[in-house]
Amino acid sequence: MKRENLKNYDGKDGRPAYFAYKGKVYDITGSKLWRNGTHVNRHHAGEDLTDFMSMAPHAEEVLEQCKIVDTIDDEVAEDIFIDRMDRLRDWYRRFHPHPVTLHYPMGLFYFAAFMQLLYLIFRVSAFESAAFYAFIGATLTTIPAAVSGLFSWWVNYQMTLTRIFRMKIIFTLVMLVFGISGCVLRFLYPGISAGTSPLSFSYSALVFLNVPALTIVAFNGGKITWPS
Amino acid sequence: MDKQRIKELEEMIQVVLLAIPREISAREFYLQAAKKAVSDSSRLLFSDLAEQEKGHEAELRRILTELKTELKEARGH
Numbered sequence: 626m627k628r629e630n631l632k633n634y635d636g637k638d639g640r641p642a643y644f645a646y647k648g649k650v651y652d653i654t655g656s657k658l659w660r661n662g663t664h665v666n667r668h669h670a671g672e673d674l675t676d677f678m679s680m681a682p683h684a685e686e687v688l689e690q691c692k693i694v695d696t697i698d699d700e701v702a703e704d705i706f707i708d709r710m711d712r713l714r715d716w717y718r719r720f721h722p723h724p725v726t727l728h729y730p731m732g733l734f735y736f737a738a739f740m741q742l743l744y745l746i747f748r749v750s751a752f753e754s755a756a757f758y759a760f761i762g763a764t765l766t767t768i769p770a771a772v773s774g775l776f777s778w779w780v781n782y783q784m785t786l787t788r789i790f791r792m793k794i795i796f797t798l799v800m801l802v803f804g805i806s807g808c809v810l811r812f813l814y815p816g817i818s819a820g821t822s823p824l825s826f827s828y829s830a831l832v833f834l835n836v837p838a839l840t841i842v843a844f845n846g847g848k849i850t851w852p853s
Numbered sequence: 854m855d856k857q858r859i860k861e862l863e864e865m866i867q868v869v870l871l872a873i874p875r876e877i878s879a880r881e882f883y884l885q886a887a888k889k890a891v892s893d894s895s896r897l898l899f900s901d902l903a904e905q906e907k908g909h910e911a912e913l914r915r916i917l918t919e920l921k922t923e924l925k926e927a928r929g930h
């Protein structure tokens with residue numbers, strides 16, 4: 626039978642109770658242990674129980690006493706999809722692109738803010754240039770960090786939008802908007818840091834504000850790796 | 854009341870979600886260990902542990918699906 630038809634045999638309301646295990650369909654209709662299609666309050670008829678056997682207090686030998694009534698014949702399509710996700714997860718585990726790439730924006734945004742601060746204190750233009758170049762680098766390298774983060778979110782967390790991920794995504798967008806705006810401003814007005822106009826103030830503010838934004842993104846990242 | 858329930862569900866989803874990659878990594882670790890095992894008994898132990906992690910992962914995924922459905926319903930009301 627097709628996998629999607631299996632759920633019709635859920636053992637409820639007098640329907641037969643079947644479950645699948647390693648591609649075979651077993652009939653446990655009438656079993657005392659599967660009353661109303663439910664087994665130990667946990668497993669349900671009409672489902673594929675292959676992965677759950679290791680959690681059971683018995684081995685798969687108990688199935689030898691059950692009647693096999695059919696096989697699942699759409700195994701192939703399903704397998705390909707699961708395989709592809711498994712392969713992507715494997716690839717991610719091996720190369721972990723997010724922890725690799727996130728250090729560039731992490732280092733560079735902090736460095737940019739530090740250089741800008743030194744410039745505002747000492748008014749040495751080399752500091753201001755250093756801040757600008759670091760800020761460009763930080764903004765550009767935020768892109769691979771965000772892409773690899775989204776990739777991990779997809780393969781490892783099925784894109785489930787929890788508070789942690791919501792915070793990370795929102796503040797990554799904030800970082801990108803601040804970063805790009807700052808770069809454009811400084812590019813259009815090369816002397817912007819020297820002035821005292823609101824525009825000059827805005828440019829420095831963007832450079833400084835990306836530090837807390839970055840910290841929020843990273844802090845929430847740490848919550849994923851070291852959950853409390 | 855409903856708000857409280859939604860918050861609890863969201864927190865539980867977060868917990869279950871973060872647990873899944875841990876189970877996968879643990880399984881991977883035990884599978885590698887089984888390959889390196891130099892005695893039958895240790896190979897058996899590691900294969901067994903790997904198999905158990907697969908079970909944990911499957912349970913967690915099922916609970917996650919249930920929680921997501923419940924959350925959707927709680928939000929719908």
Ligand code: HEM
Binds near residue numbers: 730839
């Ligand atoms: C859309 C944006 C992002 C998403 C969806 C995301 C997702 C994730 C995920 C899933 C993890 C867990 C570790 C992993 O799976 O490899 C993580 C960890 C982390 N992320 Fe992100 N991320 C995003 C953007 C960023 C950015 C732009 C930065 C830094 C500039 C960053 C900094 C971190 C840090 C510091 C960790 C902890 C790493 C560790 O413990 O080794 N994330 N992030």
